[in-house]
Every structure is written in structure tokens, then in C-alpha cells.
Amino acid sequence: MTYCKPGDLAVVIKAHNACNIGTIVHVIGLYTGQSDLCAPAGDVIWEAQASHPMTYDYSGVLKRKRIGPVPDSQLRPIRGAPQAKTVKQPNDLVTS
Numbered sequence: 001m002t003y004c005k006p007g008d009l010a011v012v013i014k015a016h017n018a019c020n021i022g023t024i025v026h027v028i029g030l031y032t033g034q035s036d037l038c039a040p041a042g043d044v045i046w047e048a049q050a051s052h053p054m055t056y057d058y059s060g061v062l063k064r065k066r067i068g069p070v071p072d073s074q075l076r077p078i079r080g081a082p083q084a085k086t087v088k089q090p091n092d093l094v095t096s
Contacts, residue, residue, distance in 0.1 A: 004077050009025070009026055037070075050066050052066070
């Protein structure tokens with residue numbers, strides 16, 4: 001099970017680089033590149049776009065990018081409350 005899905009807006013809740021925590025990202029889809037991210041085995045890695053550059057550590061070299069990989073376990077989706085199902089009322093209970 002994953003927290004996010006493609007198209008979600010999500011907030012970064014955990015990150016190797018603490019400056020990325022709290023960043024709002026748009027989940028684009030599965031990340032297909034190679035990555036040295038700190039993530040649990042089997043974690044889904046998403047490609048995400050941030051509103052401002054996030055900091056990535058590439059073998060000790062810090063780089064700032066707006067689009068990059070983010071582990072699912074470090075994201076929480078931002079979704080509205082589920083819409084309630086419309087309940088039809090019998091005509092005799094409706095008053096005007």
C-alpha cells in the first residue's frame with residue numbers, strides 16, 4: 001500500500017535534508033531513474049515536482065532541483081474529505 005498516487009498534492013514529512021520537510025509537491029508518477037535515496041526496502045519512489053527547489057545530496061554534493069525522486073514513506077497526500085453520498089428522501093418527508 002502506498003500513501004500517494006500520481007496526480008496527488010503531498011507534503012514532505014520526513015527527509016534526509018531537513019530543509020525539504022514541509023515542502024508541497026505534485027506527485028508526477030513512478031521514478032524510473034537510479035537513486036541513492038535513504039528509503040526502506042520496497043518503498044515506492046515517486047517523481048515529484050516542488051513549488052521551489054528541494055535539496056538533494058549526491059555523494060556529498062548538494063544540488064537543488066524542482067523535480068526529483070521522493071520516497072512514498074516520506075510523503076503524506078493532501079486530499080479533501082470524501083464527498084458524502086447523496087441520500088434521496090422520500091417525497092412524503094420533504095416539506096416546503
